[in-house]
Amino acid sequence: xxxxxxxxxxxxxxxxxxIRHAAERVVAEKERGNDVVVVVxxxxxxxxxxxxxxxxxxxxxxxxxxxxxxxxGEQVTISLMAMALMQRQQHAxxxxxGQVAVHTDGVSTRARITDIDRENLRAVLEAGGIPVVxxxxxxxxEGEVTTLGRGGSDTTAVALAxxxxxxxxxxxxxxxxxxxxxxxxxxxxxxxxxxxxxxxIELASLGSKVLQIxxxxxxxxxxxxxxxxxxxxxGEGTLITVEEEDMEKALVSGIAHNEDExxxxxxxxxxxxxxxxxxxxxxxxxxxNVDMIIQNQGEHGKTDFTFTVPRSDYPLVMxxxxxxxxxxxxxxxxxxxxxxxxxxxxxxxxSHAGVxxxxxxxxxxEGVNIQMIATSEIKVSVVVDQKYTELAVRALHEAFxxxxxxxxxxxxx
Amino acid sequence: xxxxxxxxxxxxxxxxxxIRHAAERVVAEKERGNDVVVVVxxxxxxxxxxxxxxxxxxxxxxxxxxxxxxxxGEQVTISLMAMALMQRQQHAxxxxxGQVAVHTDGVSTRARITDIDRENLRAVLEAGGIPVVxxxxxxxxEGEVTTLGRGGSDTTAVALAxxxxxxxxxxxxxxxxxxxxxxxxxxxxxxxxxxxxxxxIELASLGSKVLQIxxxxxxxxxxxxxxxxxxxxxGEGTLITVEEEDMEKALVSGIAHNEDExxxxxxxxxxxxxxxxxxxxxxxxxxxNVDMIIQNQGEHGKTDFTFTVPRSDYPLVMxxxxxxxxxxxxxxxxxxxxxxxxxxxxxxxxSHAGVxxxxxxxxxxEGVNIQMIATSEIKVSVVVDQKYTELAVRALHEAFxxxxxxxxxxxxx
Numbered sequence: 099x100x101x102x103x104x105x106x107x108x109x110x111x112x113x114x115x116x117i118r119h120a121a122e123r124v125v126a127e128k129e130r131g132n133d134v135v136v137v138v139x140x141x142x143x144x145x146x147x148x149x150x151x152x153x154x155x156x157x158x159x160x161x162x163x164x165x166x167x168x169x170x171g172e173q174v175t176i177s178l179m180a181m182a183l184m185q186r187q188q189h190a191x192x193x194x195x196g197q198v199a200v201h202t203d204g205v206s207t208r209a210r211i212t213d214i215d216r217e218n219l220r221a222v223l224e225a226g227g228i229p230v231v232x233x234x235x236x237x238x239x240e241g242e243v244t245t246l247g248r249g250g251s252d253t254t255a256v257a258l259a260x261x262x263x264x265x266x267x268x269x270x271x272x273x274x275x276x277x278x279x280x281x282x283x284x285x286x287x288x289x290x291x292x293x294x295x296x297x298x299i300e301l302a303s304l305g306s307k308v309l310q311i312x313x314x315x316x317x318x319x320x321x322x323x324x325x326x327x328x329x330x331x332x333g334e335g336t337l338i339t340v341e342e343e344d345m346e347k348a349l350v351s352g353i354a355h356n357e358d359e360x361x362x363x364x365x366x367x368x369x370x371x372x373x374x375x376x377x378x379x380x381x382x383x384x385x386x387n388v389d390m391i392i393q394n395q396g397e398h399g400k401t402d403f404t405f406t407v408p409r410s411d412y413p414l415v416m417x418x419x420x421x422x423x424x425x426x427x428x429x430x431x432x433x434x435x436x437x438x439x440x441x442x443x444x445x446x447x448x449s450h451a452g453v454x455x456x457x458x459x460x461x462x463x464e465g466v467n468i469q470m471i472a473t474s475e476i477k478v479s480v481v482v483d484q485k486y487t488e489l490a491v492r493a494l495h496e497a498f499x500x501x502x503x504x505x506x507x508x509x510x511x
Numbered sequence: 512x513x514x515x516x517x518x519x520x521x522x523x524x525x526x527x528x529x530i531r532h533a534a535e536r537v538v539a540e541k542e543r544g545n546d547v548v549v550v551v552x553x554x555x556x557x558x559x560x561x562x563x564x565x566x567x568x569x570x571x572x573x574x575x576x577x578x579x580x581x582x583x584g585e586q587v588t589i590s591l592m593a594m595a596l597m598q599r600q601q602h603a604x605x606x607x608x609g610q611v612a613v614h615t616d617g618v619s620t621r622a623r624i625t626d627i628d629r630e631n632l633r634a635v636l637e638a639g640g641i642p643v644v645x646x647x648x649x650x651x652x653e654g655e656v657t658t659l660g661r662g663g664s665d666t667t668a669v670a671l672a673x674x675x676x677x678x679x680x681x682x683x684x685x686x687x688x689x690x691x692x693x694x695x696x697x698x699x700x701x702x703x704x705x706x707x708x709x710x711x712i713e714l715a716s717l718g719s720k721v722l723q724i725x726x727x728x729x730x731x732x733x734x735x736x737x738x739x740x741x742x743x744x745x746g747e748g749t750l751i752t753v754e755e756e757d758m759e760k761a762l763v764s765g766i767a768h769n770e771d772e773x774x775x776x777x778x779x780x781x782x783x784x785x786x787x788x789x790x791x792x793x794x795x796x797x798x799x800n801v802d803m804i805i806q807n808q809g810e811h812g813k814t815d816f817t818f819t820v821p822r823s824d825y826p827l828v829m830x831x832x833x834x835x836x837x838x839x840x841x842x843x844x845x846x847x848x849x850x851x852x853x854x855x856x857x858x859x860x861x862s863h864a865g866v867x868x869x870x871x872x873x874x875x876x877e878g879v880n881i882q883m884i885a886t887s888e889i890k891v892s893v894v895v896d897q898k899y900t901e902l903a904v905r906a907l908h909e910a911f912x913x914x915x916x917x918x919x920x921x922x923x924x
Contacts, residue, residue: 114564151527152590152594155527155591156594156598160593160594162604163590163593166590166607167586167590169586170583170584170586171583173579173580173583173586174561176579177576177577177579178564180573180576180579181568181572181580182568182569184569184573185570192575192576192579
């Protein structure tokens, strides 16, 4: 008998019929002889509605009140899910974050889980019951309601699985697993049966929307096997797990694309120490996350400095840097919010060179100009004009034969 | 400087514009130099939606999960109201029932308030702030979320006013006070400037929908002056308070009507001890509240036994009593769910006889047949065929000159 944590996302709980359907999945797992802990998100669309109302009522809705507001969403779904399970003769019991308790560091709207009490959940499990836990929320050191930020329900599920030493954490969503790339762009994209935590972390941070990155980091840290599966079919989904010796190591596991960033370039900066700090420091002080950073030494002791930021922060960043550029005597401040970041990820890159070059060749063949490049041990990212997103993803998917099973691919793997 | 508890009902919080409007009323009270504690209901319509979902998911939604579910409604409005106040430069802070804490007896879906902690609210008030408290909910002895039942937000407001020794409790709603009768039936109905707790309790229990009866009982018990006023205008509303010596004592203060009951009659029961118990006991075991009860001794040692029950329980009661009637050898079981109860209420009845007779005379003049009569110190109720409701209310309103100020009335007062 295994212990499974099942996390059910908002789109799978958007109405009564879907809640009923999701409850049947829970009961099916239970009837296979396993213990189940259910973690739910708010009903699909609910959080957006609440946020919209808050923004109408306050220019910058205060964090504490946002937490209080948004936590109501899962309070609805835990009780509805518990009722749906009780109707099916299950002994279910709903728990808000505070009732578990899921302890957090108390930071409003982006709290981190610090500890989870096991007693209340264990008591229900030992009585043969199904605890239904509110994702996304916890209780801070002063007893205040705190939320974990968007997608935080995934993190709750993984953290609970770690705390209860569950055998697997199943993330039910509206896709049936992790794909080699976005199937809406490449219809030949293949579902991956397995992927490592590291690859999944890269894909998540690079724009794959399947799982929240903090959840995957948490899973990797505590070695909790996570299975992404669809609420709407019985497939095995994709298992995210530690790298195994006998795992088929694809050179490239997946291709991610991200159109949520903008590029900022400062041209002709006198090349002296402290420039990067002056620029990135000014941006960070506005609470903007800087992603890719590139500095090229140019001629005559001048340098160009380029980085990417979230697209929504682009106007703020340009305003912030205008006086900074004058101060550091840069020649010009330029940028674009019409860019896309295309990334290839695979643990196989560790042992094989040549991936980047093959990538550049494929893009060049299609006439796609590369604006920025960044690499790490298991990924290569390029920034291109946004109009090339689909073309670039399709060309790379084909060049690396991701539509074929790993052992049928032509190139080394 | 006074301390005012303002309770804002769901219809006054049904959307962002109304929340904003209600917040302005709160700020206006604050700017008059008073301290304010705000109590809110869930957004209008929200509770009904949640109940409907629960009933789709479970044949008899379990109480604990209903509490958990419904308490989410005020969690939304406390935070939205706090934001609206903060946007207006007020130091506001939202409190769920558990955060106050409002302690209850722990009975699911119809808990009673046992105690209220004052410290958290006092701290905000002393800092010049406005606590925004979730009505309708509290926390039970085991820390569980419990709700007070429909209309429970009124009770929360009055209980808070009592606990904090507030000067007045203002109940904001979509009517501008308590009327001599339902203005939809009698356009000449007058708003009452003042009414006693006792009269209000009778009116509430007799079908007036303005205030929840438990709230008025609570207010009377702790002598909390309650003012019912409209969210939509600046009127003084109606003050519900203790009976004052110099109050103008109307013979009749108001006329209530109730079409939510049904009448059950058991005909020809052998007149021996234990009959009333056999009948009422059987009905009570089905958790049905029996209201008016009348027993008439008939001929030949037989008696007729008549009582009223909530109309929604009528089919259940008839089914329940069928075997009971055979057992007690009654001649027939009959009844009607097309009745109306019309009641006249006034503290003046205490010192003046003749109200009942004048009432019967007015009804008789209009040809309205009286089916049942019940009286108490300050009220007379009659049951009539439901088709006479409007006719009876109008005839009585006119006969007792309720459209005129008390001192212009013809009859003794």
